[in-house]
Amino acid sequence: MTDSSPQSNTNAVPGAADVPAAAEGQQQQEQRRGRGDRDGRRGDRRGGRRGQERDSEWQERVVQIRRVSKTVKGGKKMSFRAIVVVGNEKGQVGVGVGKAGDVIGAVRKGVADGKKHLVKVPLTRHNSIPTLSNGRDGAASVLIRPAAPGTGVIAGGSIRTVLELAGIKNVLAKRLGSKTPLNNARAAMVALSLLRTHKETAKERGISLEQIYS
Secondary structure, three states, X not given: OOOOHHHHHHOOOOOHHHOOHHHHHHHHHHHHHXXXXXXXXXXXXXXXXXXXXXXXXXXXXXXXXXXEEEEEOOEEEEEEEEEEEEEOOOOEEEEEEEEEOOHHHHHHHHHHHHHXXXXXXXXXXXXXXXOOXXXXXXXXXXXXXEOOOXXXXXXXXXHHHHHHHOOOOOEEEEEEEOOXXXXXXXXXXXXXXXXXXXXXXXXXXXXXXXXXXX
16 A cells, blocks of 8 residues: 655645745835825825815806907817906905816816916905005906995906905995906906005004094
């Protein structure tokens, strides 16, 4: 009767001592790579979240999107024009215009243009403007005056969008002249840029603040 023990030993699975050191090093390197990839992904996620938090304070509203054309040598070149209002509702607002072959590109350019032309608006403790102001752009004229708490934003069209994104919650506005949204928005921006607080006015005139109120 023959003994089968040698055959069973040849087919046995090798133990941990039989595994070469190079294979163990390769396994460790693969584990490190996996950890590095995870750390890199976490870093990208954190950086993306930080960028989103920075941009989250700015609000964007599209006032108008129009399809425009430009006459060239070969015919007409069609594109889109977007009017965008950008603001943080904390006293900063801007109006931008963007043109591109698609709507998304036009809006993106409008947002970038609006952030380049920001205006700082002085706000009172009741989220209103300090004094009356009148702005004009082209054939459009806009009259803005302060209002009592609880009045709200009494305005329409693109002027209302500009005032809301500027953080003004109690104001009266009247549009005079042109009805074009772009001219009205720019006229509102001119009116907001002309606003001055009582302290700034007293400093410019070289008088005391008490004399301004008297």
